[in-house]
Amino acid sequence: xxxxxxxxxxxxxxxxxxxxxxxxxxxxxxxxxxxxxxxxxxxxxxxxxxxxxxxxxxxxxxxxxxxxxxxxxxxxxxxxxxxxxxxxxxxxxxxxxxxxxxxxxxxxxxxxxxxxxxxxxxxxxxxxxxxxxxxxxxxxxxxxxxxxxxxxxxxxxxxxxxxxxxxxxxxxxxxxxxxxxxxxxxxxxxxxxxxxxxxxxxxxxxxxxxxxxxxxxxxxxxxxxxxxxxxxxxxxxxxxxxxxxxxxxxxxxxxxxxxxxxxxxxxxxxxxxxxxxxxxxxxxxxxxxxxxxxxxxxxxxxxxxxxxxxxxxxxxxxxxxxxxxxxxxxxxxxxxxxxxxxxxxxxxxxxxxxxxxxxxxxxxxxxxxxxxxxxxxxxxxxxxxxxxxxxxxxxxxxxxxxxxxxxxxxxxxxxxxxxxxxxxxxxxxxxxxxxxxxxxxxxxxxxxxxxxxxxxxxxxxxxxxxxxxxxxxxxxxxxxxxxxxxxxxxxxxxxxxxxxxxxxxxxxxxxxxxxxxxxxxxxxxxxxxx
Numbered sequence: 001x002x003x004x005x006x007x008x009x010x011x012x013x014x015x016x017x018x019x020x021x022x023x024x025x026x027x028x029x030x031x032x033x034x035x036x037x038x039x040x041x042x043x044x045x046x047x048x049x050x051x052x053x054x055x056x057x058x059x060x061x062x063x064x065x066x067x068x069x070x071x072x073x074x075x076x077x078x079x080x081x082x083x084x085x086x087x088x089x090x091x092x093x094x095x096x097x098x099x100x101x102x103x104x105x106x107x108x109x110x111x112x113x114x115x116x117x118x119x120x121x122x123x124x125x126x127x128x129x130x131x132x133x134x135x136x137x138x139x140x141x142x143x144x145x146x147x148x149x150x151x152x153x154x155x156x157x158x159x160x161x162x163x164x165x166x167x168x169x170x171x172x173x174x175x176x177x178x179x180x181x182x183x184x185x186x187x188x189x190x191x192x193x194x195x196x197x198x199x200x201x202x203x204x205x206x207x208x209x210x211x212x213x214x215x216x217x218x219x220x221x222x223x224x225x226x227x228x229x230x231x232x233x234x235x236x237x238x239x240x241x242x243x244x245x246x247x248x249x250x251x252x253x254x255x256x257x258x259x260x261x262x263x264x265x266x267x268x269x270x271x272x273x274x275x276x277x278x279x280x281x282x283x284x285x286x287x288x289x290x291x292x293x294x295x296x297x298x299x300x301x302x303x304x305x306x307x308x309x310x311x312x313x314x315x316x317x318x319x320x321x322x323x324x325x326x327x328x329x330x331x332x333x334x335x336x337x338x339x340x341x342x343x344x345x346x347x348x349x350x351x352x353x354x355x356x357x358x359x360x361x362x363x364x365x366x367x368x369x370x371x372x373x374x375x376x377x378x379x380x381x382x383x384x385x386x387x388x389x390x391x392x393x394x395x396x397x398x399x400x401x402x403x404x405x406x407x408x409x410x411x412x413x414x415x416x417x418x419x420x421x422x423x424x425x426x427x428x429x430x431x432x433x434x435x436x437x438x439x440x441x442x443x444x445x446x447x448x449x450x451x452x453x454x455x456x457x458x459x460x461x462x463x464x465x466x467x468x469x470x471x472x473x474x475x476x477x478x479x480x481x482x483x484x485x486x487x488x489x490x491x492x493x494x495x496x497x498x499x500x501x502x503x504x505x506x507x508x509x510x511x512x513x514x515x516x517x518x519x520x521x522x523x524x525x526x527x528x529x530x
Contacts, residue, residue: 197473197525197526198472198473200526200529201434201472201476201529202472204434204437204529205430205433205434208259208437208441208529209258209259209433209434209436209437210258210433211257211258211259211260211261215260215261216252216255216257216261218261218365218366219252219261219262219264219365219376220248220252220253220264222345222347222365222376223248223252223264223266223376223378224248225345226266226341226345226349226360226362226378227246227247227248227266227378229336229341229344229345230246230266230332230336230380231243231245231246233331233332233335233336234328234331234332237331237335238331240309241309242270242271242272242309242310243268243269243270243271244269244270244271245269246266246267246268246269247266247267247269248264248265248266248267249264249265249266249267249381250263250264250265250410251264251450252264254414255429256414256429256432256433256436256450258433258434258436258437258440259437259440259441260374261376262374262375262376262377263376263377263378263379264376264377264378264379265378265379265380265381266379266380266381267381267383268328268380268381268382268383269383269384269385270310270324270382270383270384272295272308272310272319272384272386273308274386275298275299275303276297276298276299276303276307276308277295277296277297277298277308277310277319277386278295278296278298278386278387279293279294279295279384279386279387279389279391280293280294280295280296281293281389282407283499285404287401287404289500290407290494290497290499290500291406291407291409291497291500292398292401292404292405292406292407293389293391293404293405293406294318294319294403294404294405295318295319295384295391295405296317296318296319297311297314297317297318297319300317310324313327315402315403316403318403319384319403319405320402320403321382321393321394321395321398321402321403321404321405322393322395322402322403323402324382324393325358325382325393328358328380328382329358332351332358332380333351333353333358334351338350338351346364347362347363347364347365348362348363348364349361349362352377355396356395356396357379357394357395357396358379358380358381358382359377359378359379359380360377360378360380361375361376361377362375362376362377362378363375363376381393381394384405389407390407390408390411391405391406391407391408392405392406392408393405393406394406409451409494409497410451412496413451413454413455413495413496414454416458416495417429417432417454417457417458420461420467424467426467426468427467427468427469427471427472427475428457428461428475430472431457431472431475431476431479432450432453432454432457434476435453435476435479436449436450436453438528438529439453442517442528444513444514444516444517445514445517445518447506447510447514448483448514451502452483452492452502452503453479454495455492455493455494455495455502456483456486456492457479458495459482459493459495460475460478460479460482464478476525477522477525480518480521480522480525480528481522483514483518484515484518484519484522486503487503487511487514487515487518488515490503490506490511491503
């Protein structure tokens with residue numbers, strides 16, 4: 001995919017040729033937050049010769065050419081065709097995309113109108129103004145697979161700033177007067193520019209990343225109460241089911257949750273007899289995926305089926321994660337009296353139906369949270385611990401493989417980060433939490449989760465020794481650069497299993513979208529803190 005920018009302008013009655021391939025952007029504005037992601041490619045070719053104007057419009061789905069007879073250059077004919085283009089672009093891009101396309105097309109329209117003016121105007125001035133307007137859309141991204149290097153995106157970041165877009169063009173004053181005081185709006189922008197990026201990053205961490213102690217405490221307490229109720233119900237409903245003590249786990253318990261406390265995991269440990277069950281590493285299965293493991297039933301000739309409670313969940317000689325999840329789902333999700341539990345806990349608790357995950361939704365952890373409609377989610381994870389491996393039943397990851405268990409590396413990654421932090425009192429966890437918040441707040445980066453960022457930081461720790469507080473901003477920017485490098489290759493190896501590609505589930509469009517946003521942040525890192 002190539003992005004071409006070419007203008008050839010000739011004055012008088014000669015031909016005006018403007019060939020341009022424009023990448024349109026959807027701009028989402030929420031308060032003062034603006035993020036950019038590109039959505040669709042349009043090929044726009046305009047030809048003008050005398051009083052005839054030809055418009056060729058093409059997209060990736062359909063191709064058609066429309067001919068119009070317009071007025072002489074500089075009159076309303078050209079404007080009508082440009083307006084027609086915008087109205088048809090709305091059908092392809094939607095309202096948001098067409099609105100932003102209008103910004104880009106305005107510059108093209110101005111250039112054509114100036115070319116049609118009488119030749120007595122100064123052409124140098126007109127060309128200067130045209131290029132100033134075209135600077136809003138002059139930068140285009142290349143596909144990461146052909147190389148991101150060499151693309152300058154500073155104007156894109158500037159175009160997304162609301163204050164710059166709304167700034168009126170100053171009119172020349174016939175008698176300029178010296179003013180001792182700066183305008184309020186200009187002075188406010190100058191005050192904001194006083195802060196360095198390191199100071200802004202620290203402010204972002206304090207105000208946008210960290211959770212309050214009270215918020216974390218309330219969420220943990222409610223989750224623990226619900227876990228206690230679930231465990232008591234399971235023991236009363238299935239007293240013969242060998243289960244260990246249920247525990248909460250995840251980023252909420254490890255002080256790695258950011259932005260707001262809204263989810264945690266409930267570990268339901270299955271107690272399996274080590275002499276009857278053997279974990280099979282993913283590399284040794286026919287699937288060949290290092291994290292897709294299996295649990296095999298052993299010694300059937302000496303200990304026939306029925307000796308273990310979990311034999312009822314066998315499928316082809318292997319413990320089925322699907323059958324285990326279905327039994328827990330029917331017991332917990334369908335049989336528990338959730339309205340009664342809601343009255344007891346003074347918060348609304350209900351199961352999330354229609355999902356492969358065993359998930360509970362809680363509304364009203366606090367009165368303010370209930371009024372604002374905030375939700376808190378608890379994911380129930382059946383877990384097997386055998387042979388030093390932690391295997392979970394996560395059908396949303398393993399898909400249609402009924403006997404496959406997912407080997408979670410979260411505990412190993414978190415423990416490694418904690419050990420490194422304890423050794424040098426560094427800012428690895430701080431950098432991890434900040435990047436998680438940035439990815440969560442930016443729509444283009446939401447596919448990057450804590451596992452991706454944790455592995456990037458663990459890889460960085462192998463070659464970077466300075467993780468002091470003063471190097472926080474440098475390590476943050478270095479992590480962005482490292483992510484771009486991994487996105488260019490399309491491979492992010494797991495720290496503990498290098499043959500696992502953590503980017504395996506991403507499409508080419510996902511990689512391009514994330515890489516483009518991160519590449520913009522190389523020259524303008526402040527756009528990640530909006």
